[in-house]
Amino acid sequence: MRLDALWVAFYTIVLREIRRFTRIWPQTLLPPAVTMTLYFIIFGNLIGSRIGEMGGFNYMQFIVPGLIMMAVITNSYANVVSSFFSMKFQRSIEELLVSPVPNWVILAGYVTGGMARGLGIGVIVTALSLAFTQLSIHSLPMVVVTVFLTSALFALGGFINAMLATKFDDISIVPTFVLTPLTYLGGVFYSIDLLPGFWQGVSMANPILYMVNGFRFGILGVSDVNPFVSLGMILVFIVVLAFIALRMLERGKGIRH
Amino acid sequence: MTNALEIEGLTKTYGDGFQALKGIDLHVREGDFFALLGPNGAGKSTTLGIVCSLVNKTAGKVRVFGHDIDTNLADAKLNLGVVPQEFNFNQFEKVFDIVTTQAGYYGIPLARASVSAEKYLKKLGLWDKRNTPARMLSGGMKRRLMIARALVHEPKLLILDEPTAGVDIELRRSMWTFLEEMNREGTTIILTTHYLEEAEALCRNIAIIDHGKILKHTSKRDLLQQLSVETFVMDTEKELSEAPRLQEVTCRINDEGALEVDVEKGQGLNAVFAQLDQLGIKVVSMRTKANRLEELFIRMVEENAAEARKNVEGVA
Numbered sequence: 201m202r203l204d205a206l207w208v209a210f211y212t213i214v215l216r217e218i219r220r221f222t223r224i225w226p227q228t229l230l231p232p233a234v235t236m237t238l239y240f241i242i243f244g245n246l247i248g249s250r251i252g253e254m255g256g257f258n259y260m261q262f263i264v265p266g267l268i269m270m271a272v273i274t275n276s277y278a279n280v281v282s283s284f285f286s287m288k289f290q291r292s293i294e295e296l297l298v299s300p301v302p303n304w305v306i307l308a309g310y311v312t313g314g315m316a317r318g319l320g321i322g323v324i325v326t327a328l329s330l331a332f333t334q335l336s337i338h339s340l341p342m343v344v345v346t347v348f349l350t351s352a353l354f355a356l357g358g359f360i361n362a363m364l365a366t367k368f369d370d371i372s373i374v375p376t377f378v379l380t381p382l383t384y385l386g387g388v389f390y391s392i393d394l395l396p397g398f399w400q401g402v403s404m405a406n407p408i409l410y411m412v413n414g415f416r417f418g419i420l421g422v423s424d425v426n427p428f429v430s431l432g433m434i435l436v437f438i439v440v441l442a443f444i445a446l447r448m449l450e451r452g453k454g455i456r457h
Numbered sequence: 458m459t460n461a462l463e464i465e466g467l468t469k470t471y472g473d474g475f476q477a478l479k480g481i482d483l484h485v486r487e488g489d490f491f492a493l494l495g496p497n498g499a500g501k502s503t504t505l506g507i508v509c510s511l512v513n514k515t516a517g518k519v520r521v522f523g524h525d526i527d528t529n530l531a532d533a534k535l536n537l538g539v540v541p542q543e544f545n546f547n548q549f550e551k552v553f554d555i556v557t558t559q560a561g562y563y564g565i566p567l568a569r570a571s572v573s574a575e576k577y578l579k580k581l582g583l584w585d586k587r588n589t590p591a592r593m594l595s596g597g598m599k600r601r602l603m604i605a606r607a608l609v610h611e612p613k614l615l616i617l618d619e620p621t622a623g624v625d626i627e628l629r630r631s632m633w634t635f636l637e638e639m640n641r642e643g644t645t646i647i648l649t650t651h652y653l654e655e656a657e658a659l660c661r662n663i664a665i666i667d668h669g670k671i672l673k674h675t676s677k678r679d680l681l682q683q684l685s686v687e688t689f690v691m692d693t694e695k696e697l698s699e700a701p702r703l704q705e706v707t708c709r710i711n712d713e714g715a716l717e718v719d720v721e722k723g724q725g726l727n728a729v730f731a732q733l734d735q736l737g738i739k740v741v742s743m744r745t746k747a748n749r750l751e752e753l754f755i756r757m758v759e760e761n762a763a764e765a766r767k768n769v770e771g772v773a
Contacts, residue, residue, distance in 0.1 A: 201531055205564020213559025219554070291545035297508045297541045299562035300531035402712070457471065457512045 201300050209301045210309050212415030212431060217313025220374070221279055228279070228317060229324065231304045232271045235356030236325045239267055240332045243389065255391050255422045260333045266388030269350065271325045273383060273408065274375065276351040280288040280310050280358030281371045288362065293455055303449035304425060307359065307442065322347060344420035349434045350411040354379075356441040363455070382408045387416075392424045409435060459522060461487045461614045461645040462508065464655065467517030469503050469669075477503040479669040480517065485662070487522070488516075490640045491647045492656035492677075495666035496758055502542060502651040505616055506665070509539045522613060535563065538612035540603045542619045548592035552583055552742050557593060563610040570609065577605040580635065597628045604632075608639075615639065617648040621655060633659055653754055657681075665754060667761045688746040690728070691716040694739040701772070704730050 201209065221228040240260070255262055287293040291363035296306055299359050300309045329335065336449030341398055357374075403409055404425070414430030417423035423430075448454075464483040470476045478500050485491045495501045500535045506512030508519055510530065519526045521533035553574060560570030578584045580610060581601040586594060591602060607615060617636075621629045629652075636659065640646050650656055656663060657677065664674040673680065692715050700709045700716065707731055708718040716738075718729055733740060 201535075201564050208564045208566050209562050212558055216554075221550070237652065290547060291543060292547045293541075293543075294511055294541060294545045295559055296562060297511055298537065299559070300534040300564075301562050302531070343519075382651055452513055453743070456510070457505065 201302070206302070206305055209299070210305050210312075212307065213296075213311045214316065217279070217283060217310065218316050220283055221313075221317045228275075228289060228363075229321065230319045232275060233324050233328060236271055236307040237269055237328055239263070240329060244332055252356025255393075255420070257420055257422070258333075261335070261420065262391075262416075263389055264329045264335060265419045266412045268322055268325050268329065268385075269347070269412045269415045270345055270383050270388050272318045272322040272351050273354045273411070274379065275321040276314045277354040277361075277375060279317040279378060280314035281362045281365070281375070283313065284362035285365050285368070285371050286360060288365075288455060289368075297452075297455065303446055307356075307445050307449060310357040310359055311352055313359055315351040318351040318355065319347065322351075328351065337419055338421035339418045343415065345431065346414040346418055346427075346434070348413065349431065349438065349448045353411075353434055353441065354436050356438065356445055358409075359445050360441060363445070363453050380440065382406050383412075385409075386412050387424055388412055407437065410434070416454055418447070460484045460520070460593045461489065461522055462647065463520040464508075465518040467504065467507065467519065468515045469500075469507065469512065470515045476576070477518075478507075478515075481666065481669070481671050482665055483671060483674060485645060485647055487645055488640075489645055489647075489662055490637075490660045490695070491645075492660040492663045493647060493649045493666060494653065494656055494663060494723055494754060495649075499667045500669040501666055502618055505539075505618055505647070505649065509616060509693060510534065511541075523764060538607035538610065538615045540600075540607045540615070540617040540620050541661045542622065544599050544603070546599075546602065546606065548589050549590055551590055552578065552594070553587040555602065556609050565610055573609050573611065574605070577608050577635075581605050597624050600624055601632070602749055604635075612644070613643045614647070617646065618630045619651065621650065621652065623688040624707055629655070640726055641743050665757055667758050668765060670761075672757050681761070683746050686719045689718050689720060690744050690746055691733075691740045692719060692742045694741050697738070701733070701736050701738060703729060716740075735748075 223382070243263060244260035251259040253259070284293075287296075320335050326335070361371060361374050385403065386406050387403070392403045392409070395403060410425055410430035413423040413425045414427045414434070417427040417430075464481060465700065466480045466482065467478050468476070468480050469478040481500070481504065483493075483504070489607070493501050493504065503512055507514045508521065508526070510522040510526070519533075522535035522536045524530075524536065528534045543734070550558075553571075555673045556578065557567060557570040557575040560573060561567065565573070573586065574587075578587055581604060583598060583601055583605060587599060591599065594602060600623075604617070604620065605621070607617075620636075621632055633655070636646060636648075648660070650655070660677055662674075662676050663671045663680055690711065696714045697710055697716060706718050706720055708716055720726060720729065730740070
């Protein structure tokens with residue numbers, strides 16, 4: 201395919217994804233907005249006022265970057281895993297398989313679609329947080345790069361999950377039993393300085409800790425880990441997951457007989 | 458003339474060890490209206506699935522308008538339009554979006570895709586339904602939607618897997634007319650069908666596949682010439698309770714109460730009419746039995762099954 205045709209194919213996939221999650225906005229856009237508002241009210245206002253400062257900021261300011269990142273991660277992942285698995289389930293994936301779209305464009309289209317939802321939710325949650333606290337940005341480039349790369353990484357993860365899934369249960373196992381615990385234990389609600397030495401070490405093995413802290417550094421200027429190490433780790437994970445996803449597409453894992 | 462499709466030594470063995478294709482060769486000329494016939498599980502859908510990249514082949518070569526699917530898959534796909542057996546679109550999307558999105562996958566910008574989508578949705582009687590979610594369409598409309606989607610990028614080869622399954626007679630006839638028109642305009646068409654009447658009415662060349670092997674690959678005319686017996690259906694003035702005894706021909710009463718007479722090639726009908734006249738049976742109308750191809754098909758498949766049984770017994 202020529203370059204202009206590839207571009208058309210790419211934005212067709214992206215637009216289709218955006219059309220999908222905006223069409224079902226009560227399932228995709230509204231729930232994270234409601235959940236995050238509850239987090240702000242309960243953890244930020246009601247409980248947070250009794251906790252006092254964390255990392256030199258009031259508790260609400262401390263948790264806002266983590267909550268934004270949590271929303272971006274879960275929605276980037278959820279969009280791709282549910283959309284791609286639904287296409288497999290309804291067999292509408294065949295529309296793509298019979299067409300001349302190369303595998304890397306299919307992957308890029310779905311990942312961008314997932315990022316569109318993840319980042320869109322990120323903007324909504326950020327706007328909501330402004331009703332509860334004031335945010336000043338320490339480093340805009342760090343904020344943008346971290347949130348974009350993290351969103352891409354989890355969209356890739358959702359894609360691989362969807363390729364491997366054979367039933368609807370399979371697309372909820374990873375978000376429920378892997379993603380949620382790692383996010384909650386990834387320093388969204390606390391600084392790992394509060395943990396005993398052993399658990400600090402264990403926390404360092406959690407990749408989400410690096411993403412949350414990289415983003416927190418961009419907004420607040422404080423982090424439990426070196427923000428550049430965070431970026432490096434995210435990039436390495438992206439390369440590895442993209443390679444795995446492309447290999448699966450080439451082999452037709454779960455989509456070709 | 459170029460071949461629209463060339464298949465050489467195509468084999469497919471599924472993960473469970475089932476060998477669906479046992480080295481088939483097939484060619485379809487450009488401009489042809491071609492039927493791939495066979496009983497359920499014969500290998501029709503696997504063959505077409507490999508051509509359309511929905512099934513991975515085990516070995517063999519496939520070329521679409523000279524483009525090898527191993528080395529030039531994108532160009533092969535650009536020439537292909539596919540109408541699968543099962544509905545495979547997103548049921549929640551609107552008709553127009555389904556068709557234009559498919560065009561987008563072929564690199565056609567929305568403005569041009571919209572024009573093409575309008576053309577085919579109008580031709581297939583779906584323009585009024587363009588803003589309707591696909592799940593709201595009737596079965597026949599869904600089939601036509603898949604045809605419009607397959608044609609939106611103007612492919613040179615259209616592959617239809619059981620396109621009229623579950624479609625009423627009137628709609629089936631209108632789809633035949635549409636497909637004949639497409640073929641006249643230059644689109645090569647390959648179809649699989651269970652309705653042999655459909656293949657007989659539409660196709661010029663035919664391949665019969667069974668147990669992963671091509672049993673016959675020839676023109677419809679040559680195939681039909683192999684029929685040594687032709688069956689005539691005669692409606693009689695009075696309904697007959699049993700078939701009359703006629704010399705030199707066999708006859709029977711069919712399910713509709715009409716008289717069916719098997720006449721060997723070269724044998725005249727005068728003697729038949731003379732005998733019926735003597736028996737006081739008045740024939741008010743007569744036609745040839747339409748599904749001649751069906752008789753050949755059944756015979757070939759039965760012969761193939763008998764041969765397979767013989768081979769198995771020989772091995773045992």
